[in-house]
Amino acid sequence: MRTSATLLLALTLAVAAPGTAAAQRPAAKSLQIYVVDVEGGNATLIVSPTGESLLIDSGNPSNGRDAARIVAAAKDAGVSQIDHFILTHYHADHLGGLPELAPMIPIRHFIDHGPNTDPMGSGAKFEGAWKELYAKAKHTAVKPGDRIPIGGLDVRVVTSNGEVIRTPLAGAGAPNPYCATFKPGTNNIEDPMSVGVHVTFGRFRTIHLGDLTKNKEFELMCPNNRLGTVDAILGVHHGQATSNSEVMIHAARPRVVIMTNGTRKGGEPDTMSVLHSSPGLEDVWQMHFSLLSGQEYTVPGMFIANVPDEAPAAMPVEPWMAPPQGTQAPPAPVHNGPAFWVKLTAQEDGTYSVTNSRNNFTKRYAR
Numbered sequence: 001m002r003t004s005a006t007l008l009l010a011l012t013l014a015v016a017a018p019g020t021a022a023a024q025r026p027a028a029k030s031l032q033i034y035v036v037d038v039e040g041g042n043a044t045l046i047v048s049p050t051g052e053s054l055l056i057d058s059g060n061p062s063n064g065r066d067a068a069r070i071v072a073a074a075k076d077a078g079v080s081q082i083d084h085f086i087l088t089h090y091h092a093d094h095l096g097g098l099p100e101l102a103p104m105i106p107i108r109h110f111i112d113h114g115p116n117t118d119p120m121g122s123g124a125k126f127e128g129a130w131k132e133l134y135a136k137a138k139h140t141a142v143k144p145g146d147r148i149p150i151g152g153l154d155v156r157v158v159t160s161n162g163e164v165i166r167t168p169l170a171g172a173g174a175p176n177p178y179c180a181t182f183k184p185g186t187n188n189i190e191d192p193m194s195v196g197v198h199v200t201f202g203r204f205r206t207i208h209l210g211d212l213t214k215n216k217e218f219e220l221m222c223p224n225n226r227l228g229t230v231d232a233i234l235g236v237h238h239g240q241a242t243s244n245s246e247v248m249i250h251a252a253r254p255r256v257v258i259m260t261n262g263t264r265k266g267g268e269p270d271t272m273s274v275l276h277s278s279p280g281l282e283d284v285w286q287m288h289f290s291l292l293s294g295q296e297y298t299v300p301g302m303f304i305a306n307v308p309d310e311a312p313a314a315m316p317v318e319p320w321m322a323p324p325q326g327t328q329a330p331p332a333p334v335h336n337g338p339a340f341w342v343k344l345t346a347q348e349d350g351t352y353s354v355t356n357s358r359n360n361f362t363k364r365y366a367r
């Protein structure tokens with residue numbers, strides 16, 4: 001039959017066509033990175049080619065909502081325990097979900113920058129629970145230059161407790177031309193303490209610097225760029241404008257940024273302008289549409305993983321002003337329904353792809 005013959009021909013071509021994955025060797029073991037939606041907090045799960053796992057932060061306190069989303073990503077990756085957990089810093093959007101997560105999945109190794117430096121900060125009330133958890137397992141306070149032992153990857157600590165690496169990474173260390181025009185930013189107490197890591201898998205490179213602020217970016221990247229260039233930057237402090245200077249973003253030259261923003265947290269015009277003008281940047285992937293971007297500064301919807309439970313009918317063109325902090329703020333749009341991650345899969349040869357699990361849109365980044 002004609003239909004069968006056509007189908008058979010199509011199948012034959014699919015198997016035989018040079019350049020398709022099927023025609024080449026079986027897929028090599030890859031690095032998988034899940035940026036989980038924790039509503040403007042951070043939870044980034046890194047699974048090495050040997051199946052070992054590193055979770056960076058645990059999202060917000062949310063009656064198990066964020067914890068369940070992290071466990072779902074771990075399950076998708078085939079991971080049944082967290083081998084290493086990095087607490088970047090003691091803020092509730094990074095630590096608050098941990099007491100809810102810990103009973104749901106075993107965590108073997110707890111990593112931080114040392115004790116909390118801000119007794120008035122949002123994460124201070126969770127420090128006791130943190131200490132209780134790590135007392136029953138392994139605990140390491142890391143310094144810049146330390147390595148986190150994970151099979152198949154080189155995971156290097158580049159910032160911690162307000163210190164930065166002093167020696168450039170291999171192949172890095174060129175003068176950073178953006179230092180000359182750097183404008184200092186504002187700091188709170190804990191963000192600049194963030195544990196930041198640089199991850200190498202074969203020819204693929206990425207960084208996650210927690211909520212490291214602009215002044216620390218300057219210390220890390222000036223006068224010489226100690227990190228070199230990377231393929232992707234993860235987190236970017238939710239896309240907040242207290243971070244993301246040109247000395248960091250433009251010098252690191254990422255092709256991809258995956259932003260842990262909320263509906264009205266991060267993604268504001270200053271950050272989006274730096275990202276959109278970064279040399280070589282191809283795509284910004286976001287956890288949410290940010291009202292602080294407005295349509296003016298945002299990215300196409302296919303790169304945005306989540307919408308609130310009751311999505312507005314029209315997207316505002318003008319960026320919103322950031323709402324006031326704390327009890328002055330109007331309630332955030334609710335998102336307790338299905339949540340979606342952005343997943344990056346990298347190969348040892350440096351090629352990688354990024355997928356939005358809401359719409360299954362995937363883009364492949366060749367070397």
Ligand SMILES: [Zn+2]
Nearest residue numbers: 041091093211
């Ligand atoms: Zn944060």
